[in-house]
Amino acid sequence: MSTCKPMVAAFVLFASAGAVAQEGPHLGVPVSPADVAAWDISIGPSGAGLPQGSGNASAGASVYNTKCIACHGEKGVGKPSDQLVGGNGTLHDAAPVRTVGSYWPYATTLFDYIRRAMPWPQPQSLTPDEIYSLTAYLLFLNGVVGETDVMNATTLPKVVMPNRDNFDVAYHEPRRR
Amino acid sequence: MKKDLSSDALEPVAGNGLLHRRLFLTQGAAVLGSGVALMTARNASAAPLEVPATMKTPGVPASGYGERSRFESKVQRITNGAPPTPGTGGSRTPLEYLEGIITPNPLHFERHHNGVPDIDPEQHRVLIHGLVERPLVFSLDALSRYPLVSRIQFLECSGNSAGMNTPEPAQQGAGGLHGLVSCANWTGVPLSILLQEAGVKPEGKWLLAEGADAAGMSRSVPLAKAYDDAILALYQNGERIRPSNGYPVRLFLPGYEGNMNVKWLRRIKITAEPTMTKDETSKYTDLLPNGRAEMFTFPMGVKSVITSPSGTQKMQGAGLYQISGVAWSGTGKIRRVDVSADRGKTWAQAKLDEPVLSKAIARFRLPWRWDGSPSVLMSRATDEAGNVQPTRAKLMADRGPNYRYHYNAIQSWNVTAAGEIGNVYV
Numbered sequence: 001m002s003t004c005k006p007m008v009a010a011f012v013l014f015a016s017a018g019a020v021a022q023e024g025p026h027l028g029v030p031v032s033p034a035d036v037a038a039w040d041i042s043i044g045p046s047g048a049g050l051p052q053g054s055g056n057a058s059a060g061a062s063v064y065n066t067k068c069i070a071c072h073g074e075k076g077v078g079k080p081s082d083q084l085v086g087g088n089g090t091l092h093d094a095a096p097v098r099t100v101g102s103y104w105p106y107a108t109t110l111f112d113y114i115r116r117a118m119p120w121p122q123p124q125s126l127t128p129d130e131i132y133s134l135t136a137y138l139l140f141l142n143g144v145v146g147e148t149d150v151m152n153a154t155t156l157p158k159v160v161m162p163n164r165d166n167f168d169v170a171y172h173e174p175r176r177r
Numbered sequence: 178m179k180k181d182l183s184s185d186a187l188e189p190v191a192g193n194g195l196l197h198r199r200l201f202l203t204q205g206a207a208v209l210g211s212g213v214a215l216m217t218a219r220n221a222s223a224a225p226l227e228v229p230a231t232m233k234t235p236g237v238p239a240s241g242y243g244e245r246s247r248f249e250s251k252v253q254r255i256t257n258g259a260p261p262t263p264g265t266g267g268s269r270t271p272l273e274y275l276e277g278i279i280t281p282n283p284l285h286f287e288r289h290h291n292g293v294p295d296i297d298p299e300q301h302r303v304l305i306h307g308l309v310e311r312p313l314v315f316s317l318d319a320l321s322r323y324p325l326v327s328r329i330q331f332l333e334c335s336g337n338s339a340g341m342n343t344p345e346p347a348q349q350g351a352g353g354l355h356g357l358v359s360c361a362n363w364t365g366v367p368l369s370i371l372l373q374e375a376g377v378k379p380e381g382k383w384l385l386a387e388g389a390d391a392a393g394m395s396r397s398v399p400l401a402k403a404y405d406d407a408i409l410a411l412y413q414n415g416e417r418i419r420p421s422n423g424y425p426v427r428l429f430l431p432g433y434e435g436n437m438n439v440k441w442l443r444r445i446k447i448t449a450e451p452t453m454t455k456d457e458t459s460k461y462t463d464l465l466p467n468g469r470a471e472m473f474t475f476p477m478g479v480k481s482v483i484t485s486p487s488g489t490q491k492m493q494g495a496g497l498y499q500i501s502g503v504a505w506s507g508t509g510k511i512r513r514v515d516v517s518a519d520r521g522k523t524w525a526q527a528k529l530d531e532p533v534l535s536k537a538i539a540r541f542r543l544p545w546r547w548d549g550s551p552s553v554l555m556s557r558a559t560d561e562a563g564n565v566q567p568t569r570a571k572l573m574a575d576r577g578p579n580y581r582y583h584y585n586a587i588q589s590w591n592v593t594a595a596g597e598i599g600n601v602y603v
Binding site: 022023024025026027028029030031032033036039040041042043044045046071080081091092094095096098100103104105106108109112113116117120123124166167168169170171173174 | 261262265290291304305306311312313314315316319320322323324366367369370371373374375382385387391392393395399401443444446448450451452453454455458459462463464466467468469470471472473474475578579
């Protein structure tokens with residue numbers, strides 16, 4: 001289990017770090033938020049930063065069958081890469097099946113990950129509409145949204161994943177002294 | 178003390194021939210001599226010594242970048258078959274071939290999520306933005322002018338030793354089973370300095386670290402860790418970091434699970450909450466038998482493994498051996514390592530090589546007089562916070578077979594009368 005005892009010394013170090021941080025030579029070049037837009041691709045659970053665009057499951061199916069099926073199988077059954085669909089109710093089993101539907105706690109992670117890393121041979125090649133559509137398709141296959149539900153910057157963060165409340169955070173902020 | 182050693186050092190201090198940890202120190206040549214006698218008695222007489230050919234012809238000249246002896250080419254990182262998508266796998270450090278505490282750069286373990294990018298340092302930039310007063314972009318030249326800190330610390334993949342979850346023990350060596358750990362001298366810029374220059378806003382509590390690889394590898398890190406001992410590492414064992422370890426710059430978070438130490442670092446975004454990336458939700462979370470999962474299990478647990486003698490090696494007949502192994506903890510220094518040669522019934526404290534450093538591999542040693550009978554060797558590490566490496570049975574009982582990450586149980590090596598050594602569950 002992850003219950004290793006932390007060292008008290010680490011807390012002291014942290015608490016004083018702000019005061020003792022060394023002075024640096026200030027060589028960072030200021031940059032405007034607009035100029036970092038192309039790099040700022042991470043999307044957290046709030047959905048802040050999600051781009052314009054939208055898509056539903058039927059549009060997603062055609063993208064999936066063109067660009068994803070070779071690795072993830074028909075309708076996300078997996079092989080050779082991860083199974084994306086199914087496995088609901090198996091997390092207590094001897095052989096749990098962890099998929100988007102059975103395990104992932106946040107729907108925004110789908111958008112974030114597909115955009116940055118998929119399809120595997122051509123990451124960052126999909127348009128926002130394609131990513132929203134694929135996200136909708138995978139959520140639909142997992143019974144999380146309806147076939148015609150539209151995913152966009154407003155609707156996606158509101159999707160509640162089935163396994164959302166079954167994670168416990170093991171990390172605890174050190175106490176300040 | 179000397180008297181005790183000279184008279185009693187060859188008396189076992191624990192079952193099945195474990196000898197005192199100071200036997201191999203300078204005290205008592207007679208003691209050592211009698212030990213060596215055990216080893217050499219089988220060889221009646223050596224062949225006549227001849228002048229080697231290397232003394233009769235000049236050697237090769239100096240070279241620009243050194244290579245190891247051609248006779249050592251068998252020492253290779255270990256890969257476990259081709260993954261379905263090339264570049265998503267890794268390779269393990271062959272622990273059983275190495276000594277000391279430093280992993281040579283070409284043998285440092287690898288774990289990639291979409292291959293190793295070929296990055297021109299002139300073009301590379303590190304962006305710090307998000308909840309900061311001043312978003313900043315740093316070139317490598319700029320980072321190189323910052324104050325550097327240098328520490329010897331281990332890095333371990335969260336999924337190291339996952340092969341120990343199988344119902345039957347896999348027959349591999351120490352590196353094949355546990356080689357997703359390495360230890361190097363990492364040198365870099367304290368992240369706290371850069372954060373101070375950017376000016377973190379009060380609501381900033383986490384950062385997202387992102388790599389410039391084709392996976393856009395990304396993990397959320399608590400700012401407390403960033404201020405504590407995080408660095409942007411530029412050097413690995415004195416030379417620039419290897420491409421497979423994040424050239425030209427990687428995040429290094431001492432003691433934390435490997436993939437948080439984002440390689441090819443290109444972006445740090447200060448956030449109020451974790452970003453909940455794929456690699457901290459879908460992966461690198463720990464599923465318990467009750468169906469709940471733990472997330473953000475950052476520090477690697479206290480752990481050790483005997484590397485000599487170890488799986489796939491062979492004993493060279495009865496006699497005196499030095500047991501040698503590695504121990505580490507993501508919480509701090511290793512305080513002690515105990516060794517058993519009788520399946521955990523009795524234990525003897527091993528000697529730790531100096532230096533013993535925080536969040537670094539420590540090398541332990543203990544003399545063992547093997548009488549040729551079937552034996553089981555085990556090592557059990559304790560760190561300075563008092564964390565003790567658990568037995569496999571305890572670990573499996575506590576967290577079930579599907580936990581997948583953070584395996585840190587005691588490793589047991591079975592030694593047969595024929596001298597074969599294998600992985601065994603005790």
